[in-house]
Amino acid sequence: MRLLHGKISTRILYLFTFVSISSLLSLAFLTRPRSKYDGPPPPFQRPTGTNSLKGIDPLLYNSGPPSGRLWYPQERALANATLLALVRNSEADAMVQSMLDLERIFNLKFNYPWTFLNNVPFDEEFKRKTRAATKAEISYELIPPEHWAVPSHIDPQVLNASMHRLEDLGVQYSTALSYHQMCRYNSGMFPFHPALLKYKYYWRVEPNVHFYCDLPYDPFHFLADRDLIYGFVIALYDAPASVASLWPEVLRFLASYTPGKAPLINPNAAVGFLTDSHYRPLHTLNASGYSTCHFWSNFEIGDMDFFRSPLYQAYFRHLDQSGGFFYERWGDAPVHSIALSLFADKKGIHWFRDIAYEHIPYFNCPRVDSSGAEGRCQAGRFTNGDKTLEEEDCRANWFHYAGIG
Ligand SMILES: Nc1nc2c(ncn2[C@@H]2O[C@H](COP(=O)(O)OP(=O)(O)OP(=O)(O)O)[C@@H](O)[C@H]2O)c(=O)[nH]1
Ligand SMILES: [Mg+2]
DSSP, X not given: OHHXXXXXXXXHHHHHHHHHHHHHHHHHHHTSOOOTTSSOOOSOOOOSSSOOOTTTOGGGSOOOSOSSOOOOTTSSOOOSEEEEEEOOGGGHHHHHHHHHHHIIIXXXXXXXXXXXXXXXXXXXXXXXXXXXXXXXXXEEEEOOXXXXXXXXXXXXXXXXXXXXXXXXXXXXXXXXXXXXXXXHIIIIIGGGSTTTTTOSEEEEOOTTOEEOSOOOSOHHHHHHHTTOOEEESOEEOOOGGGGTTHHHHHHHHHHHOOOSSSOSSOTTOOHHHHHOOSSOHHHHHHTTTOOOOEEOTTSEEEEXXXXXXXXXXXXXXXXXXXXXXXXXXXXHHHHHHHHHHHHSOGGGEEEOTXXXXXXXTEEEOOOOSTTOSOTTSOTTOOBSSOGGGGGGBOHHHHHHHHOOO
């Protein structure tokens, strides 16, 4: 009998000890100091000295989903939108890589149609490989030759001399004629492709990009519901020599255009984003007053009506007429970004902080939950490890002039 009592009291003692230790452990867990990154980021303070966002990058914070109504799969009819890629036949495998990522994180649930554009017909191999990468509809489209051709006002001798001058200045791709054509096409021609006229919104996708975290809501309805016209993830400085005369040409356009009653520059535009010289004064100097900061356009989710508007088209035609797409190497990224930062309300431009993305060598990596983002895309990662690339990040300018939004 005594033996039995002894056994019971030992068990009670064990149980008591177990319960006490567990309670202490859970108390310690619950009361542990929360990381300062567990809530939304504090109001943005522009770093002094360098543009480094180390320690204050909004991507380090677990800011949760965007505010307002979000539309999840099957909750609403699809928006008038397409996933869009200008791509070469030789890039089929790289395109499939991007597609599989975007399908996995987003489109398997939504089923938005894909549109592929090319200046030569897509071959059977490209079609076969890309068809196998999605259940969604795909259109394979040839670009009308007159949209792609080098305009007749471009002088071949000046073009040749300019290409080699830029090459000597180290401007990447300056001697590749097709690269100039591609930049011009993406700057102002693409929304007029006959196959795109029926769409309002596009999500631009390039071959060989990566998407990491799940995107649970519809980004097109997100833009439409909030009167947003453009979404980006990464903002970078450009090589000043590639755009040396772009800003003066933009100023000439602004001086020459008579728009009627509406103000040409939007009263709530982020002009300072374009003219800033705080972090890289030599860039602003060498690009004749343009900071060279731009939304990196290999990722864009946007409203084609902005690029189809009479004002944007007048701006594009002016730039095109000046020859700078060929005599310099103006990219569609600065051309889009300048127009957006002049003609649009800055509140209409959205930073998709929650889309985890990589186009070599840069990243946009959010903190998706309290355990941090997945493997390769850890919160706040910006480059592939090359420290010299860190200074190419100009998001600090955008946050300063337009807010984090
Ligand atoms: N059809 C077609 N697509 C092109 C051509 N040149 C470029 N592209 C596409 O245009 C987009 C931009 O070209 P990229 O070569 O990626 O240019 P980039 O992003 O500035 O350069 P990288 O850093 O090398 O990726 C990609 O989607 C390419 O597939 C071309 O001559 N024909
Ligand atoms: Mg690219």
